[in-house]
Amino acid sequence: MANYQTLWWIGDATGQLAMIDQTLLPGExxxxxxxxxxxxxxxxxxxxVRGAPAIGVAAAYGVVTGLQSVRNDAQSSFENRLAEVTxxxxxxxxxxxxxxxxxxxMKQNASLNAARPSTERHDLLLREAxxxxxxxxxxxxxxxxxxxTLLNDGMSVLTHCNAGGLATAGNGTALSVIFSAVESxxxxxxxxxxxxxxxxxxxxxxxxxxxxxxxxTVICDNMAAQVMKEGRIxxxxxxxxxxxxxxxxxxxxxTYGLAILAGYHRIPFYVAAPYSTxxxxxxxxxxxxxxxxxxxxxxxGFGKTTMPDEALAYxxxxxxxxxxxxxxxxTERGVFPPSQVPR
Numbered sequence: 288m289a290n291y292q293t294l295w296w297i298g299d300a301t302g303q304l305a306m307i308d309q310t311l312l313p314g315e316x317x318x319x320x321x322x323x324x325x326x327x328x329x330x331x332x333x334x335x336v337r338g339a340p341a342i343g344v345a346a347a348y349g350v351v352t353g354l355q356s357v358r359n360d361a362q363s364s365f366e367n368r369l370a371e372v373t374x375x376x377x378x379x380x381x382x383x384x385x386x387x388x389x390x391x392x393m394k395q396n397a398s399l400n401a402a403r404p405s406t407e408r409h410d411l412l413l414r415e416a417x418x419x420x421x422x423x424x425x426x427x428x429x430x431x432x433x434x435x436t437l438l439n440d441g442m443s444v445l446t447h448c449n450a451g452g453l454a455t456a457g458n459g460t461a462l463s464v465i466f467s468a469v470e471s472x473x474x475x476x477x478x479x480x481x482x483x484x485x486x487x488x489x490x491x492x493x494x495x496x497x498x499x500x501x502x503x504t505v506i507c508d509n510m511a512a513q514v515m516k517e518g519r520i521x522x523x524x525x526x527x528x529x530x531x532x533x534x535x536x537x538x539x540x541x542t543y544g545l546a547i548l549a550g551y552h553r554i555p556f557y558v559a560a561p562y563s564t565x566x567x568x569x570x571x572x573x574x575x576x577x578x579x580x581x582x583x584x585x586x587x588g589f590g591k592t593t594m595p596d597e598a599l600a601y602x603x604x605x606x607x608x609x610x611x612x613x614x615x616x617x618t619e620r621g622v623f624p625p626s627q628v629p630r
Contacts, residue, residue, distance in 0.1 A: 300413040304348040313494040324353030331379040338454020339528040343385030347416035365405040381576045384529040427457030429619035431467030440473040442521035448539035449491035450526025460526045460559040477503045515552040527560040534610030534625020535572025546612035559617040572607035
């Protein structure tokens with residue numbers, strides 16, 4: 288079984304956020320401490336903590352760290368700093384809607400308690416952040432229970448990027464489906480895409496599955512079509528960072544291609560995501576902002592130059608899978624087709 292925790296809070300409202308530095312896995316396991324909001328922002332931006340749900344939880348705790356300096360100040364100072372901190376954290380990553388959902392919850396909590404002293408409001412914000420954390424853990428378990436019914440004993444499941452415990456406060460979204468199925472007695476084999484350019488599948492998903500003694504085979508992203516053609520894949524399960532009102536889903540770059548391949552080979556394609564990932568303000572996925580990452584992730588990944596300095600690089604971190612390519616969406620509220628998202 289797993290014996291790791293992705294992120295956790297230490298102490299009272301004047302404490303600090305701790306997390307696993309995921310940029311070092313699997314070669315090195317290191318826990319880091321974020322003692323101020325700048326450290327939380329940097330951890331989100333640099334992918335030390337990643338995955339839409341985990342980003343939301345980290346941002347909620349980031350608000351608490353950012354307000355420590357005005358904990359004993361007047362309400363006006365507290366309000367000004369709250370706006371400054373939430374706006375700052377919102378700039379860390381643009382695609383994962385859980386980030387903005389969590390920040391909105393923290394702002395709503397502060398607003399509801401506006402008449403209280405700053406110290407008390409700060410304590411209540413830590414309580415709200417811990418509530419978001421706990422809800423995320425419970426959400427993971429519920430997604431796992433609902434999704435595990437879709438997987439049968441002996442199946443081989445393909446997943447992309449990392450939507451496991453490292454991407455959430457709990458057991459993950461896509462991987463929670465697999466974990467729950469295995470815990471119920473089903474034997475599964477997982478194929479994990481490498482997930483270029485940062486190899487979250489090879490580095491993180493495989494690490495999590497090995498820690499739980501679940502058989503996993505890592506493949507390069509461009510091998511998926513051949514593996515499907517050979518009949519080695521029974522289902523595809525991925526996570527999501529934002530889902531539009533029509534069921535279009537944004538996830539790590541390469542997911543869209545997998546959905547096309549799965550459709551051609553008549554393999555069910557499932558998206559596992561919590562309610563907080565749905566953005567009903569966007570009628571379709573074409574309006575989802577796509578984060579553009581730095582050229583260096585392609586040109587000099589992990590310290591090795593892999594292309595000429597004169598060559599340009601295009602590095603979108605996400606793509607959008609159209610709803611018609613998604614067999615079903617797995618949430619903590621049940622499993623349903625994309626067409627039922629608004630309802």
